[in-house]
Amino acid sequence: MLKLALCLIALPALVAANPVTAARTLPTGTILSQGDLAFGEQADPAALDALIGMETRVMIYEGKPVTPSQLATPTLVERNQMVTLSYVSNSLQIDTEGRALSSGRLGDVVRVMNMGSRATVSGEVAANGSVVIRNR
Structure with a gap:
């Protein structure tokens, strides 16, 4: 009491x-x-x-x-937004255009459709609003 x-x-x-x-x-x-x-x-x-x-x-x-x-933290990538899709492996970096299939904040993993190949990939939202795919 x-x-x-x-x-x-x-x-x-x-x-x-x-x-x-x-x-x-x-x-x-x-x-x-x-x-x-x-x-x-x-x-x-x-x-x-x-x-x-x-x-x-x-x-x-x-x-x-x-x-x-x-x-x-603020949402950096909105669903259906066009984003820069970056593939990074050691010293190699390839950039292309993609369409976000979900919204995401800094560090979130989102699915993105590569507009060139129509393939769906997953990547991490970066501080500049791009989506980065890293070679593991």
């Missing part, structure tokens, strides 16, 4: 520890900018910088706290 009472006493402090809230209603898929977030005097600038550039996974309503569980 004592533990429960201590948790209830500490609860308002835990809620106040996250002063970053949504400045407007943020639909799913919104890439956060500084104007999308409102923060109090206790806000840590480093924590705010970590949120900027992230993508919302769920709708966040105006005035509600923004938590890391509601965010993800």
Whole structure:
């Protein structure tokens, strides 16, 4: 019972520890900018910088706290998007055009149809939005 009472006493402090809230209603898929977030005097600038550039996974309503569980890294490749498909093996690199068959974030493995051969391959999404197939 004592533990429960201590948790209830500490609860308002835990809620106040996250002063970053949504400045407007943020639909799913919104890439956060500084104007999308409102923060109090206790806000840590480093924590705010970590949120900027992230993508919302769920709708966040105006005035509600923004938590890391509601965010993800931005989607770099959308389904049906034309992408550069790169095959890399040691010092050899071959680039061609492909169509993404699924969406993906940095590091995700997505399927891509090679537009030249119509073959379907799987590769990893790179930071520049291309899909890389590495020789294993």
